[in-house]
Amino acid sequence: MKWRYPLFLFALLFLGMGFLSCRTAIGPGDRVWSREAHPFSKTLDVDGYSLHYIDVGSGEPVVLVHGFAETAYSWHENVPALTGAGFRLIMVDQPGHGRSGAPGGSYAYTLENQAEAVVKLTEHLGLLRFNIIGHSTGGSIALFIMLNHPGRVQQAVVIDPVCFKPPAVQLLKIPGMEFLANVFGGRWSVRTGLEDAYYDGCRVDDALVDEYSRPLARPEYYRTLISLEKEFYSPGFHTMTESYGQIQVPVLIVWGKEDTWLPEEQGAMLHGHMENSTLQVIEDCGHIPHQECADRVNPLLVKFFQRF
Secondary structure, three states: OOOOHHHHHHHHHHHHHHHHHHOOOOOOOOHHHHHHHHHHEEEEEEOOEEEEEEEEOOOEEEEEEOOOOOOHHHHOOOHHHHHHOOEEEEEEOOOOOOOOOOOOOOOOOOHHHHHHHHHHHHHHOOOOOEEEEEEOHHHHHHHHHHHHOOOOEEEEEEEOOOOOOOOOOOHHHOOOHHHHHHHHOOHHHHHHHHHHHOOOHHHOOHHHHHHHHHHHHOOOHHHHHHHHHHHOOOHHHHHHHOOHHHOOOOEEEEEEOOOOOOOHHHHHHHHHHOOOEEEEEEOOOOOOHHHHOHHHHHHHHHHHHOOO
16 A cells, blocks of 8 residues: 555654664665675765765766665666666765765755755766756756756756655654654664655565665764755755746656655646656656666666667
8 A cells, every 4th residue: 555645754753662672773785786886986075075976887977866865876776777778877975865974064955055066076077068867856956957057968867856846744844853763763764765655665675775774874864864854945946946948958857657745747847847858757656766667767768868
């Protein structure tokens, strides 16, 4: 049965009491991914913190930007298809996520700053022009870069992007959530969230949960996520939502039809605002179609990027 967001909220706040005495340790995760990705794992010092990325393959560069509370691992189902089709993939862990450090000082997790980190990475790699794929808040970053760094992006794919307004429910903005998350959160809550994000929760396996849970070992991680929910939707975000008509590069919009976090209608609205866009709705698929329905999404990605 498909979870709904209010039920996830109920689970996070109350069912954690029952799990407190049996928090499950994070397992080995996806050993194949770890072994194959490790040789291509790199870091870049950006204003005093470490930005982690994976640079694999050769050919036309594609920058991949994950969503909220995700890591570069979220693209593991797409790497073989895209590298096999002749593309170089640069998968970045957003600041504060995955293996990237958490910026200190007065850093604000605004859309502008998160996008700037991605742009600095492309400049470091000498990528004057590149393709980009972004999911959820990573989709916001892709859209922002297209609008604010014209000429840099050749083609773009946005997958269930946060493109008009923040999600209706933002759990970590609730007062006291940092304490509750640190006390009651854990691997079980990650599984609950993934099952809610998927249309078919039975497809969420232990390796996936382990990989998504791994950043929880960092003591500052929940604070990072709370800051992100509070600061990401900046004035720059709202200006962006009114400017999509300025985007001229080809854009493929992919949307999971059963996404209960960001409704399908937003994909149609985004498509209607851009002259050079294509909308592909994936049936029987939730908020993370590039993972849950990779067998249908990968051919769309390869075909789109191979057009030119």
